[in-house]
Every structure is written in structure tokens, then in C-alpha cells.
Amino acid sequence: MALNFNSLLEDMVTAARESLGEHWQGIKDVATSSFKSLAQHLVDIENMKAKGTITEEKACLLIGMQKDAIKIAIATEKGLSLLAAEAALNAAVDVVRSAVNRAIGFAIL
Amino acid sequence: MILYKRLVISIGLLIITGCHVMLIGAYDEVTDQSIQKIQNDLLSLIIKIEKDITDKNNQLNNYENYKADYTAIEGQLQSLIIRCNALPKYNTVVDQLRPFDSTIQKLEKFHKLGFQLSDTGSIRVIRETIEFDFKQMIILQNGLKRKSGKE
Numbered sequence: 640m641a642l643n644f645n646s647l648l649e650d651m652v653t654a655a656r657e658s659l660g661e662h663w664q665g666i667k668d669v670a671t672s673s674f675k676s677l678a679q680h681l682v683d684i685e686n687m688k689a690k691g692t693i694t695e696e697k698a699c700l701l702i703g704m705q706k707d708a709i710k711i712a713i714a715t716e717k718g719l720s721l722l723a724a725e726a727a728l729n730a731a732v733d734v735v736r737s738a739v740n741r742a743i744g745f746a747i748l
Numbered sequence: 749m750i751l752y753k754r755l756v757i758s759i760g761l762l763i764i765t766g767c768h769v770m771l772i773g774a775y776d777e778v779t780d781q782s783i784q785k786i787q788n789d790l791l792s793l794i795i796k797i798e799k800d801i802t803d804k805n806n807q808l809n810n811y812e813n814y815k816a817d818y819t820a821i822e823g824q825l826q827s828l829i830i831r832c833n834a835l836p837k838y839n840t841v842v843d844q845l846r847p848f849d850s851t852i853q854k855l856e857k858f859h860k861l862g863f864q865l866s867d868t869g870s871i872r873v874i875r876e877t878i879e880f881d882f883k884q885m886i887i888l889q890n891g892l893k894r895k896s897g898k899e
Binding site: 673676680683684686687692693694696697700701703704705706707708710711712713714715717718719721722724725726728729732 | 847854866867877880881
């Protein structure tokens with residue numbers, strides 16, 4: 640049966656949403672964009688295979704590239720999450736530092 | 749209880765010493781520029797292959813004509829991975845570079861199998877996938893740049 644882009648995309652999004660739970664909202668946009676790209680390429684590869692314009696060996700290489708792309712996208716999301724968490728933590732530390740200095744009356748910290 | 753005490757002491761020390769938390773490495777201009785250089789070289793290679801297929805000059809796409817280009821790009825990428833492995837808290841950037849290295853290896857294998865005139869669809873998928881990869885890497889580099897206040 641031929642791959643359908645919309646079904647494939649929906650399956651990927653559903654699987655990721657169920658797997659990530661509350662963390663899904665934070666990465667939804669980038670993840671969905673990545674899945675759209677992956678789904679379209681998988682449909683394209685399948686079409687090429689069906690038409691005989693690509694061998695199985697070449698199709699496997701192209702699919703492997705899609706898997707690599709997802710790993711890269713996941714690393715991007717992880718990096719952006721770390722940046723956001725770092726900024727939040729440092730903002731909190733700065734607030735506490737300011738409060739301590741104000742309470743004491745001079746900049747001990 | 750012990751863990752809680754350690755956490756409180758750690759946060760206290762951070763506040764006292766004026767240190768900031770670092771969960772991910774600082775922006776590194778050499779890394780950013782290296783990614784841009786690899787992007788230019790690799791996309792030039794792919795576009796040349798595409799044009800030769802479109803112009804029906806496919807005999808020019810013989811892998812042997814590109815072997816030196818692949819070696820140069822892979823050399824640049826390996827040097828970059830070595831650099832990023834040495835930078836503090838740069839493992840997330842390395843987590844991008846390693847699968848990207850895998851993609852270039854796959855492209856090279858595909859090229860060794862030979863590009864046919866019927867491979868217009870394949871080369872388009874390859875180009876779009878690699879453009880996607882570079883976009884992801886640039887997104888993270890821009891995030892690191894914003895952190896450093898250099899954007």
C-alpha cells in the first residue's frame with residue numbers, strides 16, 4: 640500500500656506527543672516541521688522505488704539520511720532547551736543576589 | 749535530605765562567588781564559521797551534480813571526479829568534531845555533527861553507486877535533507893550567539 644503523507648505525518652505527531660507528554664508543547668513546532676520534511680521525503684522515496692527509478696540500496700541510503708536528520712533536529716531542540724533553562728536559572732540567581740545585597744545594605748555579593 | 753542540603757549549598761556558593769550557571773557551551777566563532785564553510789562546499793558539490801544531471805552531462809558525475817571534494821569536506825568535518833569535543837559543554841553540538849557525518853558518508857556511498865539521469869528525484873531529496881540539517885545547525889549556533897550577546 641502506498642504511503643500517504645497526511646497519515647504518516649499524523650502518526651509521527653501522535654507518537655511523539657504521546658511519548659513526550661507535557662514536554663511536547665515546548666518542541667511541537669520544530670518537531671512538526673521536522674516530521675513534515677521526513678514524511679514528504681519518505682513518500683518521495685517510496686514513489687521512486689515503486690516507479691523503479693531507484694534501487695533498494697539507494698532507497699536505504701536515502702532513508703538513513705532521514706534518520707540522521709531527525710537526530711540532528713532532536714539535538715537542536717535539546718540545545719535550545721538547555722539555553723532556555725540556563726537563562727532562567729541565571730535570572731533567578733541574579734534576583735537572589737540583588738535581594739541579598741539590598742537586605743544587607745551594600746554589595747556583599 | 750542530604751541531596752537537598754547539597755543543592756542549597758551549591759546554589760549558595762554560586763550566588764556568593766558571582767558565578768553563572770552554564771548548561772551548554774559558549775558561542776564559538778570558529779565552530780560557526782566552519783559549519784558555514786562546510787555548508788558552502790557541500791551544497792556547491794550537490795548543485796554541480798544536479799546541473800550535470802539536468803544538462804544530461806552525467807558522465808561528469810563519475811565519483812572519481814569528486815573524490816578529492818569528499819575528502820576535503822570530511823577532513824573539515826572531522827577537524828570540527830575534534831574541536832567541539834575539546835570545548836566545554838559542547839556535546840549537544842557534537843550530537844548534531846556526528847549524524848551529519850553519517851549523512852555525508854551515505855551521500856558518498858550513493859555517489860559511488862553512480863548517479864543516473866533518472867536520479868533527479870534522489871538528488872533533490874538529498875539536497876533538501878542536507879539543507880534541513882544545516883538549518884538545524886545554524887538555529888543552534890544562532891541560539892549560542894544570542895546567549896553571548898554577539899547577535
